[in-house]
Amino acid sequence: MLSGRNHYLGLDIGASGPKALILRRCGKVVDIAAAEKLDIAEEGILTEKELYQSVRDWLQSRGWAKLPLVLGTPQYLSTTLVSDFPAASSSALSAMVEHEARQLASLSDEAFVHDYQPLPAGCGRQQPVLIGLCREQTLRERLRLCAEAGLRHDGLAMTGLAMVNAYCWCHPEAACSPQPVLLLDLGKDNSTAVVFAGGQPLFIGSLLFNADRFQKAMAERSGASKYDEKPSPERVNLLDEAPNSALLVAARQLETEIHNALEHWRNQEQAEMATALIEQVYICGGGSQLGGLDAWLEDRLESRVEVFGPLVGGVRRPEFVVALGLALQAAGEAELSLSLLPADIAWRLQRQRRWPWLAAALALVVVVLVVLEASWWRRSSRNLAAHRVRIEQLSQCGNYINGIEQLQRRRRQLEAELLPVVITGNQARRATAAIAHLGRACADDDWFIYLADEASYHAKRMSGSKLSAQRSTTPPAPAPAAGMFGATAKPAVLSDRTAKDEFPALLSVFDFPCNHAYIAAGYTPLQAEQPFEPIRNLVRKLNAGQEFHGVDQLSEQDRMGREDIFRPWIAFFKKFPKEEFKSFSFRLPLASPDVRPLPVAAAEEVEP
Template sequence: MPFRTKKYIGLDIGSSGTKAVQICCRQGQPLQPVCRSLSNTDEGILNDSELYQGIGNWLQELGWQNCPACLGMPQFLASTLVADFPVVKGAVLARMVNAETRQLAGISEEAFVSDFQPLKSAFGRQGPVLIGICREAAIQEKITAFSTNAQGHPETVAMNGLAMANAFLELEKNSAASDKPVLLLDIGQETATACVLAAGQPLFVGTMLVAAERFNKALQSKQSWEVEGEGMARWQNIRISEESPHSPLLEAARQLENEIQDVVEHWRSQERPELAETPIEQVFICGGGARIGGLAEWLQQRLEVTVTVFGPEAEGRIRPEFAVAFGLALQAAGKAAIEIALLPSELAWRKRRQKRLPLLWLAMLLLFGPLTLWQFFAWHGYGRQLEQMRDNSARLELCAKLLPELENMQKKVQLYESQLLPVLVGVRAGQQLSTALQVMADACAEDDWFVYLADENSYLPAKQQSRPAATSAPAPVSLFAPAGRTAVGDSFLPPEFPNRRLPQSVDRQEVLISAGYTNFVPSQPYERVREMAHRLNESQSFVGVDILPESMRVGREDIFAPWIPFCKKIPRRQFKAFTFRMPVNRTAAAVPDKRAAQADEEE
């Protein structure tokens, strides 16, 4: 299916080893590369036929053999060119590029494959175009060997140098956006590639003569005990900066430095004046040679620019040796910023047809989709309405049977609620008072004690009853046994809808009133009271504890009356009475209720 999620792989095939990176394209999700490598030396591969057969078996073991693949073409077998053309598009630009390609091919009798990509006008260039060219025989040989011997599915072929640039543009987006030129180095086992980019556009791509093989030979000349490890681990144990001046490793590093200087000078000699005098801002290295211990730091010291190792992240660490393979995987998935594909005309035409296949599916969908959707939704809608009617009919029949039972159950619930309401009120009040007593005990310091605790409703009526009533008020009616209730045989019947209170509607004790004594200090008469109020506020049970106003304390002298003689009997001590208004913290009070409800549900 053209719209399903696909996995793509990039293959960087070398004579000493093969590196593969798989990416999965899912919309809205970042690319997560999976990196794998195959050592040709360990497998005992002798020729190209065995090489591709081994790669096919290896991909089959990984489950990647059916994934569309992009094969890497060594940079020394291809070439690139940035040329200026008039600002035209489409077939006109293609004909002009083909004419330029024929001039590059010269009088050679071999066939060449080329591709191009327009670039943005910058650095004094108007209508720049990046052109890639390679011999068709080399491309056809690689595609045939991979299809026949490895039983793979080649999607396209791309140059290793541009694959390195695509990996850099994807992994180092902040550095790639700089207008100043940056130098990319792929230090492979057999070959090394250099690429100069500015503002995300390749300005120069070329090969270098010094590769990691030079370091490998230098490493073999050292004594086996001087550098521990094997293979890549042995490279990581090298310290270039600690080598002696005449060390073979240091000599190889100097040759690499000279080669880098020559490549930069070669680029400057053919670059426009706008960039020829601009210094290289930063150097990025990748490939297996980038893992040589201390090489990046040594190059940074010698080149006097920042040198950074880049590559895809796998297993929590940067893998620079997979940078080219990652760029090739981006090319296979169509996610590469530089889409220079080297394909023969037959394969290119087949790829264009495959690329246009989704348009054919879309046309068929637009042609037959509306009618099919209308028929489907009509059938589905009528069926759903029929099911709803049947369901409603069954529900109505069931409701007719359950209504009498529900009425009886409602009467029973009302009876049980009226019986449980006194118990519920008492339990809540008891829990709250118990918690308040514990908090008050924790808040007391030495010579502090409380003599009174009540809710605000209990405190205020006693105060109001001490005053003469202005008018006669009717006797209060009890909630559970209303006054004036008639016995059986009376002529008065109870109301049809009595005033019933559910357990959830029972009022909570919002405010508590407490009173007590504390040691009186003449210099600071209110300090002890203020500290006690502060400790009560710090608890989670009360919030906004403060001294009760004088207007509310008038008339409640009876609370302190029994304690006045007791305080006078204590010699050389003075005590100060206090009365607190303690609002209950509703949030803290709700926690015990929730725990009790959970316990009831578990039972």
């Protein structure tokens, strides 16, 4: 039993008997594994149906029935043409070939099957394409016989192209030669002639000649004692025949048909190749076995004539040339591979060939799905266990977070209770640092006469002023009793959040007054040309330090109500009428507060 993975069968069901040849693939090398012929005379086959059934039984008995198989179709049933098309894409080329095929079949109302293959440029053609055409009804009749007999196949191919493929396999060095050669397949019922050059079958046609004429001529011969009653063709020497011999008459008919075929080819060929000489002729088929035929044709055609065919068991077998070409197409090694299967049958066979791959793919998908499902289940189990542990940890974390939040609230409450202590204890250090910074900023003729925190300054201004409207930008603050750092009085406005009816004077720690700026006043000698230049120098020096930020003069409105600061000095300056001085009042914002303000949400959590 041969394996269909590396063995391929070509089947030539000819009139002399079916011939089968098997190719074997070993790596990249393809060689002949077997070649056999079924003798239909011994089988007693009478009808075509019996012929196909006998072929089926023969292949089954040899174990070849399941091998990839390509059947041969007689060349006279099909038409081939090499046309030169303009450069185009695959889809455009297919459309042009479709149009050309309809033109070839325009004289008939029947349906046709066609196929095409691009060829290498040459022989006067830039974009040559080989087109094959055959009547669909003829092909379906042949396929019906195969189906009724149970003879499976993988394709149909023309015997003429099969001969060309066999020639390219047997003579690979001459397959691309630009010199035209003539290939002749002398079959029992029909003969085929092919003109081949540069990888292109320039002409494929049938001859009105068959090898059966040689058999009839030998049967009519008489009086030749050196021959048996039924001599074999190999024992005949055509060169020894008499001038009026029936064999020579048949040979001359073959010569005439060859000349007619060549003339027909030259009439339709490109001008570049029409005058080319045929220097080599290759003959094959059963008729080529006639002794002396090659030498006789060489003399008559004035060209070299050679019998070619595959070597089977060390013997050249020209009758297996077509079967070899069909096997090459089954193996995918053919130079010219045209399929004549109708579209529906080709699609069905393609599905059948792909079915094992589809089944394997489905099985693979099922295996992959099962593996993925198992993997997902294991991963889900591990994740579920990990999530349970994580949930337990999160539950513990929730308890810890509640405890931490309680500790944070307690810490904020304790920090809030420390606010009055921090603010009050920091006042002396802030005042000392402010005085030292003012001293460093003063020039030799400058002096300060007043320094107070902003709340004390404005409280004194509001109490001494006759203005009815309170300054809108002044933050609500308790009025100090007196002095620069005197005791703080009760706040004018209590917090709604902390005020209670039973304790109207209760003060929240968050409402405890915190100093944000100092107010300083003083004098500097008046410069007539630039009266404000000394004041600007003082502002620059004060802003350059680290204690204050954004030092600037008080506005006229903020100075109103505090004339008491400058009144004693004005009276004093009257004693020196020749001296002139320029007064100034500065607001000295602190660069950093004593206490960072708590967020609103955190402050709301702390009880007063």
